[in-house]
Amino acid sequence: MGLRIAIFDDNKNIRESISMLLATEPQFDVVGSFSHVLDCIDDVKACKPDIVLMDIEMPGMSGIDAVAQIKKEFPHIQVLMQTVFEDDDRVFDSICAGASGYILKNYLNTRLVEAISELQYGGSPMSPSIARKVLNKMQSAANVIRPQEATDYQLTPREKEVLSCLVNGLSYKMIVAELNISYETVRSHVKKIYEKLHVASLTEVVAKAIHQRIV
Numbered sequence: 001m002g003l004r005i006a007i008f009d010d011n012k013n014i015r016e017s018i019s020m021l022l023a024t025e026p027q028f029d030v031v032g033s034f035s036h037v038l039d040c041i042d043d044v045k046a047c048k049p050d051i052v053l054m055d056i057e058m059p060g061m062s063g064i065d066a067v068a069q070i071k072k073e074f075p076h077i078q079v080l081m082q083t084v085f086e087d088d089d090r091v092f093d094s095i096c097a098g099a100s101g102y103i104l105k106n107y108l109n110t111r112l113v114e115a116i117s118e119l120q121y122g123g124s125p126m127s128p129s130i131a132r133k134v135l136n137k138m139q140s141a142a143n144v145i146r147p148q149e150a151t152d153y154q155l156t157p158r159e160k161e162v163l164s165c166l167v168n169g170l171s172y173k174m175i176v177a178e179l180n181i182s183y184e185t186v187r188s189h190v191k192k193i194y195e196k197l198h199v200a201s202l203t204e205v206v207a208k209a210i211h212q213r214i215v
Helices: 012-023 040-047 063-073 089-097 105-120 128-144 157-167 172-179 183-197 202-211
Strands: 003-008 028-034 051-055 078-083 101-104
Touching (some): 003 012, 003 105, 028 040, 040 063, 051 063, 051 105, 063 078, 078 105, 089 101, 089 128, 089 202, 101 105, 157 172, 157 183, 157 202, 172 183, 183 202
Parallel strands (some): 003 028
């Protein structure tokens, strides 16, 4: 059985284009396509997706609010936001609400499959600028809340290096250059980090690393 994907977008042409694109990939299975998020909990409950593609701009209720509801009810589901502008504060708000990453609508045809694959293997597709915003927010929170002593999560030295790069806002490609390892190796390390830290998003990774002084 393929990776189950649900699409939320008020633009019918975009929903159909995404469905057609994903239909060419045997590892993916589109299980739902919706024009609004007013019934998102019922819709997700009915189609049981592994990953949700969510448009930020939705009628009646924003995609950001929908993300918060979905992650509260189904914390295991990964959400990939679709946006027009990368530097929009709403992208940052989406990540803080629980989304695991985002993709620019202009790059759906060329980057969507790769972005979904990143989510599948524990990654969080987003730009360094947005990751830096998340980092700054987490650091501010850490200054208010007394940090906990570091817990031994049995990370390997290389995993700690990768985690440090993530905390500093580096993208996967930047980590490849920084540590002189392959892209697949980075993805493998990130997946292990997520598993060992018991987290599901980059926001949680950064928060936990800072709050518990892991790196």
